[in-house]
Amino acid sequence: MSTLLLIESSVRQRDSVSRQLSEEFVAQWRQANPGGRVLNRDLAREPLPHLDADLLGGWMKPAVEQSAAEQAALARSDQLIEELLAADVLVLGAPMYNFAIPSTLKAWLDHVLRAGVTFKYTEQGPRGLLQGKRAYVLTARGGVYAGGPLDQQEPYLRQALGFIGIDDVQFVHAEGLNMGGDSAAQGLARARARLAEIA
Template sequence: MSRVLVIESSARQEGSVSRQLTRDFIAQWQAAHPADDIQVRDLAVEQVPHLDANLLGGWMKPAQEHSEIERAALDRSNQLTAELQAADVLVLAAPMYNFAIPSTLKSWLDHVLRAGVTFQYTETGPQGLLTGKRAFVLTSRGGVYAGGALDHQEPYLRQALGFVGIHDVTFIHAEGLNMGGEFAEKGLAKAKAQLAAIA
Protein backbone atom coordinates (compact mmCIF):
# COMPACT_ATOMS: atom_id res chain seq x y z
CA MET A 1 0.00 0.00 0.00
CA SER A 2 1.24 3.47 -0.88
CA ARG A 3 0.32 6.80 0.64
CA VAL A 4 -0.68 9.56 -1.76
CA LEU A 5 -0.69 13.19 -0.63
CA VAL A 6 -2.70 15.58 -2.81
CA ILE A 7 -2.20 19.32 -2.38
CA GLU A 8 -4.94 21.54 -3.85
CA SER A 9 -4.08 25.21 -4.32
CA SER A 10 -6.73 26.71 -6.59
CA ALA A 11 -8.56 29.69 -5.08
CA ARG A 12 -11.72 28.48 -6.81
CA GLN A 13 -13.86 25.58 -5.66
CA GLU A 14 -16.21 25.66 -8.66
CA GLY A 15 -15.04 25.80 -12.25
CA SER A 16 -11.42 25.03 -11.40
CA VAL A 17 -9.62 23.02 -14.07
CA SER A 18 -6.80 22.03 -11.71
CA ARG A 19 -9.41 20.62 -9.31
CA GLN A 20 -11.03 18.77 -12.20
CA LEU A 21 -7.67 17.23 -13.06
CA THR A 22 -7.18 16.27 -9.42
CA ARG A 23 -10.56 14.56 -9.28
CA ASP A 24 -9.70 12.62 -12.43
CA PHE A 25 -6.31 11.66 -11.03
CA ILE A 26 -7.79 10.42 -7.74
CA ALA A 27 -10.54 8.40 -9.46
CA GLN A 28 -8.10 6.77 -11.87
CA TRP A 29 -5.47 6.15 -9.19
CA GLN A 30 -8.02 4.55 -6.85
CA ALA A 31 -9.24 2.30 -9.64
CA ALA A 32 -5.69 1.15 -10.39
CA HIS A 33 -4.47 1.09 -6.76
CA PRO A 34 -7.53 0.41 -4.55
CA ALA A 35 -5.46 -0.33 -1.44
CA ASP A 36 -3.63 3.01 -1.48
CA ASP A 37 -4.39 5.69 1.09
CA ILE A 38 -5.13 9.11 -0.43
CA GLN A 39 -5.02 12.26 1.69
CA VAL A 40 -6.13 15.62 0.30
CA ARG A 41 -5.04 18.93 1.79
CA ASP A 42 -6.90 21.91 0.36
CA LEU A 43 -4.89 25.09 0.85
CA ALA A 44 -7.85 27.25 -0.13
CA VAL A 45 -9.92 25.81 2.72
CA GLU A 46 -7.16 25.41 5.31
CA GLN A 47 -4.82 28.23 4.41
CA VAL A 48 -1.22 28.02 5.50
CA PRO A 49 0.12 31.37 6.75
CA HIS A 50 3.02 33.02 5.01
CA LEU A 51 6.47 32.48 6.47
CA ASP A 52 6.83 34.94 9.36
CA ALA A 53 8.83 35.66 12.52
CA ASN A 54 6.68 33.28 14.55
CA LEU A 55 7.55 30.29 12.40
CA LEU A 56 11.21 31.30 12.27
CA GLY A 57 11.17 31.55 16.06
CA GLY A 58 9.62 28.10 16.31
CA TRP A 59 12.36 26.67 14.11
CA MET A 60 15.31 28.47 15.60
CA LYS A 61 14.68 29.03 19.29
CA PRO A 62 15.08 26.37 21.99
CA ALA A 63 11.74 24.81 22.89
CA GLN A 64 11.73 26.33 26.37
CA GLU A 65 11.90 29.81 24.84
CA HIS A 66 8.92 29.42 22.50
CA SER A 67 5.94 31.69 22.88
CA GLU A 68 2.50 30.12 22.44
CA ILE A 69 2.28 31.59 18.94
CA GLU A 70 5.71 30.26 17.99
CA ARG A 71 4.83 26.83 19.36
CA ALA A 72 1.61 26.78 17.34
CA ALA A 73 3.48 27.82 14.20
CA LEU A 74 6.05 25.06 14.74
CA ASP A 75 3.32 22.48 15.37
CA ARG A 76 1.65 23.43 12.08
CA SER A 77 4.94 23.15 10.18
CA ASN A 78 5.64 19.79 11.85
CA GLN A 79 2.23 18.46 10.82
CA LEU A 80 2.61 19.54 7.19
CA THR A 81 6.15 18.17 7.06
CA ALA A 82 5.10 14.84 8.60
CA GLU A 83 2.38 14.45 5.95
CA LEU A 84 4.95 14.95 3.21
CA GLN A 85 7.49 12.64 4.83
CA ALA A 86 4.87 9.88 5.14
CA ALA A 87 3.76 10.13 1.50
CA ASP A 88 5.08 7.85 -1.21
CA VAL A 89 3.41 9.87 -3.96
CA LEU A 90 2.92 13.64 -3.98
CA VAL A 91 0.37 15.36 -6.22
CA LEU A 92 0.48 19.14 -6.55
CA ALA A 93 -2.47 20.83 -8.26
CA ALA A 94 -1.20 24.24 -9.34
CA PRO A 95 -3.09 26.70 -11.50
CA MET A 96 -0.91 29.38 -13.02
CA TYR A 97 -1.44 32.75 -11.36
CA ASN A 98 0.55 35.60 -12.91
CA PHE A 99 3.06 33.21 -14.50
CA ALA A 100 3.80 31.35 -11.25
CA ILE A 101 2.27 29.15 -8.57
CA PRO A 102 -0.45 30.34 -6.16
CA SER A 103 0.87 32.05 -3.02
CA THR A 104 -0.91 29.39 -0.94
CA LEU A 105 1.27 26.70 -2.50
CA LYS A 106 4.39 28.80 -1.94
CA SER A 107 3.42 29.10 1.76
CA TRP A 108 3.06 25.32 2.00
CA LEU A 109 6.50 24.88 0.46
CA ASP A 110 7.94 27.40 2.92
CA HIS A 111 6.63 25.24 5.77
CA VAL A 112 8.04 21.93 4.48
CA LEU A 113 11.39 22.89 2.94
CA ARG A 114 13.31 22.71 6.22
CA ALA A 115 17.03 22.48 6.82
CA GLY A 116 17.89 19.42 8.88
CA VAL A 117 14.44 17.91 8.30
CA THR A 118 13.68 17.61 4.58
CA PHE A 119 17.14 18.62 3.36
CA GLN A 120 20.57 19.10 4.85
CA TYR A 121 23.70 21.02 4.01
CA THR A 122 26.84 18.94 3.50
CA GLU A 123 30.44 19.62 2.51
CA THR A 124 29.48 18.92 -1.09
CA GLY A 125 26.32 21.04 -1.04
CA PRO A 126 22.66 20.58 -0.11
CA GLN A 127 21.25 17.06 0.03
CA GLY A 128 17.56 16.15 -0.10
CA LEU A 129 16.23 13.84 2.59
CA LEU A 130 12.94 12.82 0.92
CA THR A 131 14.35 10.38 -1.62
CA GLY A 132 12.35 7.54 -3.13
CA LYS A 133 9.15 9.53 -3.68
CA ARG A 134 7.28 10.26 -6.89
CA ALA A 135 5.56 13.54 -7.66
CA PHE A 136 2.95 14.62 -10.17
CA VAL A 137 2.23 18.28 -10.85
CA LEU A 138 -1.10 19.13 -12.48
CA THR A 139 -1.20 22.66 -13.84
CA SER A 140 -3.88 24.71 -15.56
CA ARG A 141 -2.93 27.71 -17.68
CA GLY A 142 -4.81 30.28 -19.69
CA GLY A 143 -2.09 30.48 -22.35
CA VAL A 144 0.66 28.22 -23.63
CA TYR A 145 3.83 28.49 -21.57
CA ALA A 146 5.47 25.06 -21.32
CA GLY A 147 9.16 25.31 -22.13
CA GLY A 148 9.01 29.06 -22.59
CA ALA A 149 10.62 31.98 -20.77
CA LEU A 150 7.36 32.92 -19.03
CA ASP A 151 6.90 29.51 -17.39
CA HIS A 152 8.01 30.12 -13.82
CA GLN A 153 6.03 27.16 -12.47
CA GLU A 154 7.78 24.07 -13.77
CA PRO A 155 11.40 25.22 -13.30
CA TYR A 156 10.70 26.47 -9.77
CA LEU A 157 8.78 23.38 -8.66
CA ARG A 158 11.38 21.03 -10.17
CA GLN A 159 14.07 22.88 -8.24
CA ALA A 160 12.11 23.00 -4.98
CA LEU A 161 11.15 19.32 -5.10
CA GLY A 162 14.62 18.27 -6.20
CA PHE A 163 16.10 20.25 -3.33
CA VAL A 164 14.38 17.91 -0.86
CA GLY A 165 15.26 14.80 -2.86
CA ILE A 166 12.16 14.35 -5.05
CA HIS A 167 13.52 14.00 -8.57
CA ASP A 168 10.92 11.67 -10.14
CA VAL A 169 8.53 14.46 -11.12
CA THR A 170 5.95 14.35 -13.92
CA PHE A 171 4.26 17.54 -15.11
CA ILE A 172 0.87 17.54 -16.80
CA HIS A 173 -0.09 20.92 -18.25
CA ALA A 174 -3.61 21.83 -19.31
CA GLU A 175 -2.75 24.85 -21.47
CA GLY A 176 -4.53 27.38 -23.65
CA LEU A 177 -7.65 27.32 -21.51
CA ASN A 178 -8.42 31.01 -22.08
CA MET A 179 -7.67 30.91 -25.79
CA GLY A 180 -11.15 29.74 -26.60
CA GLY A 181 -13.02 27.02 -28.39
CA GLU A 182 -11.18 24.14 -29.96
CA PHE A 183 -7.81 25.27 -28.65
CA ALA A 184 -8.96 25.09 -25.02
CA GLU A 185 -10.70 21.77 -25.60
CA LYS A 186 -7.54 20.26 -27.08
CA GLY A 187 -5.43 21.53 -24.17
CA LEU A 188 -7.70 19.94 -21.60
CA ALA A 189 -8.11 16.72 -23.59
CA LYS A 190 -4.34 16.35 -23.89
CA ALA A 191 -3.91 16.72 -20.12
CA LYS A 192 -6.65 14.18 -19.43
CA ALA A 193 -5.08 11.69 -21.81
CA GLN A 194 -1.76 12.04 -20.01
CA LEU A 195 -3.51 11.49 -16.67
CA ALA A 196 -5.14 8.30 -17.90
CA ALA A 197 -1.76 6.97 -19.04
CA ILE A 198 -0.21 7.62 -15.61
CA ALA A 199 -2.74 5.68 -13.57
Protein backbone atom coordinates in the same frame (compact mmCIF):
# COMPACT_ATOMS: atom_id res chain seq x y z
CA MET B 1 -0.17 0.29 1.85
CA SER B 2 0.62 3.12 -0.55
CA THR B 3 -0.28 6.68 0.42
CA LEU B 4 -1.03 9.62 -1.86
CA LEU B 5 -0.91 13.22 -0.62
CA LEU B 6 -3.04 15.61 -2.68
CA ILE B 7 -2.34 19.32 -2.34
CA GLU B 8 -5.00 21.53 -3.94
CA SER B 9 -4.27 25.23 -4.45
CA SER B 10 -6.89 26.54 -6.89
CA VAL B 11 -9.02 29.28 -5.34
CA ARG B 12 -11.89 28.03 -7.53
CA GLN B 13 -13.91 25.20 -6.09
CA ARG B 14 -16.23 24.86 -9.08
CA ASP B 15 -15.01 24.86 -12.66
CA SER B 16 -11.39 24.49 -11.59
CA VAL B 17 -9.47 22.60 -14.24
CA SER B 18 -6.62 21.68 -11.92
CA ARG B 19 -9.17 20.22 -9.47
CA GLN B 20 -10.82 18.27 -12.30
CA LEU B 21 -7.45 16.82 -13.25
CA SER B 22 -6.54 15.96 -9.67
CA GLU B 23 -9.92 14.29 -9.14
CA GLU B 24 -9.36 12.17 -12.25
CA PHE B 25 -5.81 11.33 -11.21
CA VAL B 26 -6.89 10.23 -7.73
CA ALA B 27 -9.71 8.10 -9.16
CA GLN B 28 -7.27 6.35 -11.50
CA TRP B 29 -4.73 5.95 -8.70
CA ARG B 30 -7.37 4.39 -6.41
CA GLN B 31 -8.19 1.85 -9.10
CA ALA B 32 -4.53 0.90 -9.35
CA ASN B 33 -4.07 0.98 -5.55
CA PRO B 34 -7.35 -0.35 -4.08
CA GLY B 35 -5.89 -0.53 -0.58
CA GLY B 36 -4.21 2.86 -0.82
CA ARG B 37 -4.82 5.87 1.37
CA VAL B 38 -5.41 9.43 0.14
CA LEU B 39 -4.55 12.45 2.28
CA ASN B 40 -6.08 15.70 1.05
CA ARG B 41 -4.97 19.22 1.94
CA ASP B 42 -6.92 22.08 0.36
CA LEU B 43 -4.88 25.26 0.62
CA ALA B 44 -7.72 27.40 -0.71
CA ARG B 45 -10.17 26.29 1.97
CA GLU B 46 -7.55 26.25 4.71
CA PRO B 47 -4.75 28.61 3.69
CA LEU B 48 -1.49 28.50 5.58
CA PRO B 49 0.21 31.59 6.97
CA HIS B 50 3.08 32.81 4.88
CA LEU B 51 6.62 32.47 6.18
CA ASP B 52 6.97 34.79 9.16
CA ALA B 53 9.03 35.42 12.29
CA ASP B 54 6.94 32.97 14.33
CA LEU B 55 7.76 30.08 12.00
CA LEU B 56 11.44 31.00 11.91
CA GLY B 57 11.46 31.25 15.71
CA GLY B 58 9.80 27.86 16.02
CA TRP B 59 12.46 26.35 13.80
CA MET B 60 15.48 28.05 15.33
CA LYS B 61 14.86 28.71 19.01
CA PRO B 62 15.17 26.12 21.78
CA ALA B 63 11.75 24.95 22.99
CA VAL B 64 12.08 26.74 26.33
CA GLU B 65 12.59 30.07 24.56
CA GLN B 66 9.69 29.79 22.12
CA SER B 67 6.59 31.92 22.44
CA ALA B 68 3.15 30.33 22.18
CA ALA B 69 2.87 31.64 18.61
CA GLU B 70 6.24 30.13 17.69
CA GLN B 71 5.26 26.79 19.22
CA ALA B 72 2.02 26.81 17.21
CA ALA B 73 3.89 27.63 13.99
CA LEU B 74 6.35 24.81 14.65
CA ALA B 75 3.52 22.34 15.32
CA ARG B 76 1.85 23.35 12.05
CA SER B 77 5.09 22.82 10.11
CA ASP B 78 5.59 19.46 11.84
CA GLN B 79 2.09 18.31 10.83
CA LEU B 80 2.58 19.29 7.19
CA ILE B 81 5.93 17.51 7.06
CA GLU B 82 4.44 14.40 8.68
CA GLU B 83 1.83 14.31 5.89
CA LEU B 84 4.56 14.61 3.28
CA LEU B 85 6.75 11.98 4.94
CA ALA B 86 3.81 9.56 5.03
CA ALA B 87 3.19 9.89 1.29
CA ASP B 88 4.66 7.70 -1.40
CA VAL B 89 3.06 9.85 -4.09
CA LEU B 90 2.61 13.63 -4.02
CA VAL B 91 0.07 15.31 -6.30
CA LEU B 92 0.04 19.09 -6.62
CA GLY B 93 -2.92 20.85 -8.23
CA ALA B 94 -1.31 24.08 -9.39
CA PRO B 95 -3.14 26.63 -11.53
CA MET B 96 -1.00 29.38 -13.00
CA TYR B 97 -1.61 32.76 -11.38
CA ASN B 98 0.34 35.66 -12.85
CA PHE B 99 2.91 33.33 -14.42
CA ALA B 100 3.65 31.44 -11.20
CA ILE B 101 2.16 29.11 -8.60
CA PRO B 102 -0.51 30.30 -6.15
CA SER B 103 0.94 32.01 -3.10
CA THR B 104 -0.79 29.43 -0.90
CA LEU B 105 1.25 26.66 -2.55
CA LYS B 106 4.41 28.70 -2.01
CA ALA B 107 3.44 28.98 1.67
CA TRP B 108 3.07 25.18 1.87
CA LEU B 109 6.54 24.77 0.38
CA ASP B 110 7.92 27.28 2.88
CA HIS B 111 6.56 25.10 5.70
CA VAL B 112 7.96 21.80 4.41
CA LEU B 113 11.35 22.83 3.00
CA ARG B 114 13.06 22.64 6.36
CA ALA B 115 16.75 22.28 7.12
CA GLY B 116 17.61 19.17 9.11
CA VAL B 117 14.21 17.59 8.41
CA THR B 118 13.51 17.46 4.67
CA PHE B 119 16.99 18.53 3.53
CA LYS B 120 20.37 19.06 5.11
CA TYR B 121 23.50 20.99 4.32
CA THR B 122 26.66 18.98 3.73
CA GLU B 123 30.21 19.80 2.69
CA GLN B 124 29.12 18.99 -0.86
CA GLY B 125 26.11 21.30 -0.62
CA PRO B 126 22.44 20.74 0.28
CA ARG B 127 21.05 17.19 0.09
CA GLY B 128 17.36 16.27 0.00
CA LEU B 129 16.15 13.73 2.54
CA LEU B 130 12.94 12.56 0.84
CA GLN B 131 14.31 10.27 -1.85
CA GLY B 132 12.07 7.55 -3.25
CA LYS B 133 8.89 9.61 -3.60
CA ARG B 134 7.12 10.43 -6.85
CA ALA B 135 5.38 13.71 -7.60
CA TYR B 136 2.82 14.73 -10.19
CA VAL B 137 2.02 18.38 -10.86
CA LEU B 138 -1.28 19.12 -12.58
CA THR B 139 -1.41 22.66 -13.94
CA ALA B 140 -4.10 24.81 -15.54
CA ARG B 141 -3.03 27.78 -17.66
CA GLY B 142 -4.91 30.39 -19.64
CA GLY B 143 -2.17 30.59 -22.27
CA VAL B 144 0.48 28.26 -23.64
CA TYR B 145 3.72 28.41 -21.66
CA ALA B 146 5.27 24.92 -21.39
CA GLY B 147 8.93 24.95 -22.35
CA GLY B 148 8.99 28.70 -22.90
CA PRO B 149 10.66 31.56 -21.01
CA LEU B 150 7.42 32.61 -19.30
CA ASP B 151 6.92 29.22 -17.65
CA GLN B 152 8.04 29.93 -14.12
CA GLN B 153 5.96 27.12 -12.58
CA GLU B 154 7.67 24.00 -13.82
CA PRO B 155 11.32 25.09 -13.30
CA TYR B 156 10.56 26.43 -9.83
CA LEU B 157 8.63 23.36 -8.66
CA ARG B 158 11.25 21.00 -10.09
CA GLN B 159 13.93 22.89 -8.18
CA ALA B 160 11.96 23.11 -4.92
CA LEU B 161 10.93 19.44 -4.94
CA GLY B 162 14.37 18.31 -6.04
CA PHE B 163 15.89 20.30 -3.18
CA ILE B 164 14.17 17.94 -0.72
CA GLY B 165 15.03 14.85 -2.73
CA ILE B 166 11.90 14.42 -4.88
CA ASP B 167 13.44 14.15 -8.33
CA ASP B 168 10.83 11.91 -9.97
CA VAL B 169 8.40 14.67 -11.00
CA GLN B 170 5.97 14.57 -13.92
CA PHE B 171 3.92 17.51 -15.14
CA VAL B 172 0.53 17.51 -16.83
CA HIS B 173 -0.26 20.93 -18.33
CA ALA B 174 -3.77 21.94 -19.38
CA GLU B 175 -2.94 24.99 -21.49
CA GLY B 176 -4.67 27.52 -23.69
CA LEU B 177 -7.77 27.53 -21.49
CA ASN B 178 -8.53 31.23 -22.06
CA MET B 179 -7.45 31.57 -25.67
CA GLY B 180 -10.91 31.26 -27.23
CA GLY B 181 -12.28 28.97 -29.85
CA ASP B 182 -11.58 25.30 -29.29
CA SER B 183 -8.34 25.96 -27.38
CA ALA B 184 -9.80 25.17 -23.95
CA ALA B 185 -11.34 21.88 -25.06
CA GLN B 186 -8.17 20.89 -26.89
CA GLY B 187 -5.93 21.85 -23.97
CA LEU B 188 -8.03 19.86 -21.53
CA ALA B 189 -8.20 16.87 -23.88
CA ARG B 190 -4.42 16.83 -24.24
CA ALA B 191 -4.01 17.02 -20.47
CA ARG B 192 -6.45 14.17 -19.92
CA ALA B 193 -4.67 12.03 -22.50
CA ARG B 194 -1.37 12.67 -20.73
CA LEU B 195 -3.01 11.90 -17.40
CA ALA B 196 -4.24 8.55 -18.70
CA GLU B 197 -0.67 7.71 -19.73
CA ILE B 198 0.89 8.29 -16.35
CA ALA B 199 -1.81 7.65 -13.73
